[in-house]
Amino acid sequence: MQQTSTDLIIIGGGPIGLACALAAKNNGLGYVVLEKGCLVNSLYHYPVNMTFFSTSERLEIGGIPFVSNQPKPGRNEALEYYRRVAVAAKLNIRLFEKAETIVRESGQFEINTSAGNHFTAKYVIIATGFHDLPYLLNVPGEELPKVTHYYNDPHFYAFQKVLVAGANNSAVDAALETWRKGADVTMVIRKGEIGRRVKYWVKPDIENRISEGSIKAYFNSTITAIRETEVDIQTPDGPVTIANDMVIAATGYQPDLPFLRKAGIELSADETRKPAYNPDTHETNVPGIYLAGVICGGMDTHSLFIENSREHAEKIISHIIAAK
Known part of the structure; x- marks a missing residue:
């Protein structure tokens, strides 16, 4: 078992999780990204011939250009882009390592993973998307x-x-x-x-x-x-x-809301089951835990996308830096 202490744990290695990692690194924060599958795991599970609604520039993160053959890129181009981002920025990512529990102890969060490792951090960002559980x-x-x-x-x-x-x-x-x-x-x-x-x-x-x-x-x-x-x-x-x-x-997918509840994050009582968070800072009702990306919408998985979630990273990291 490995024990690691850092400023920030980012749960989810999709595009928004990577955007949070880039923002953290650019602001001098220590961080680790925990991803339960491969890099940008959700995109990997898209159909091989899938084409995005969005144009390539709307899928860019961290100001790194995304050049595609067509205005609307395909799955394989997106996989290559995000892989190159991770390599170029030398992001600290732990793949095939699922965060299983988040517990707050003495002002720190303790995260145990599927690999048997133990992490402590003052802040946590959950950016797990919604492809976890099929309907x-x-x-x-x-x-x-x-x-x-x-x-x-x-x-x-x-x-x-x-x-x-x-x-x-x-x-x-x-x-x-x-x-x-x-x-x-x-x-x-x-x-x-x-x-x-x-x-x-x-x-x-x-x-x-x-x-x-x-x-x-x-x-x-x-x-x-x-x-x-x-x-x-x-x-x-x-x-x-x-x-x-x-x-x-092809009946759709839903976010892992039980994981949020176990971390103490409140969910709305209506059918959207929207997590409680401040839209200006993305901090949840649990101080120090933030939400980024599609997970912010709860069951309303069609309101948030890569292109309108990229800004979450800067909001969160700016709030963390101001609080330090």
Whole structure:
């Protein structure tokens, strides 16, 4: 077991966690970034062909330019950019080391990790995003190996009977990309239309493929059971059973709010479960613990993005420096 004492622990090695690390380093603070997976782990789990809504300059952190081949960069370009940022700035990052507990003792925070290491710091920034926990279908058969909540590469699904659950960007990308690789694709959508947040240059594509019958879609419908070679669907016209090889449950993700509660951070009583923090400083109701990035929105995961969360880093570090 390793014991380390520093000024600041940053939990989460995504773009906003890295922005906090850059700001900390630029202001002479000692810090350690703890990331439970690989560098920018959430982005790594995006589909390989994903394109961002944002232009490259809106994804920049620490004033380091992000040059991409197209105005809207793809996943691989973003992974390379953030890796180069980490290398160029020589950021102090501990990968594949999950922060498991945060306890305040004698004016310091004690953090224990999955690697058995122990850290103490006066300040903590939680920048864990919202890709930790997928929304489950909660139906029989969801545990089968053919079911995934993390769609990645369309080639894997070539010539298979694929069911895609969901109607937003991840689901639409999965449906179109696997269909173009030769899959027989069926979508199951809880509401009566494709999601309104679907990228504007993709939405007409999926609607046209459904309209012409290339991709089958059951609207106002839900999955009720999954078996090795079939899936049961409840539709407005009654139950339907279809032949199936693979299920992509692109039903979205949620932040690890229990982790915040265990640290003493209060959550709102409404459905957003928004954490308590000062929007001017991003300090929570627990003095010395700050929130950065999408986690600030609680269950409202569509209000914050990289481009409008980058400023959190400077707000937090400025407050910490002023308090020292």
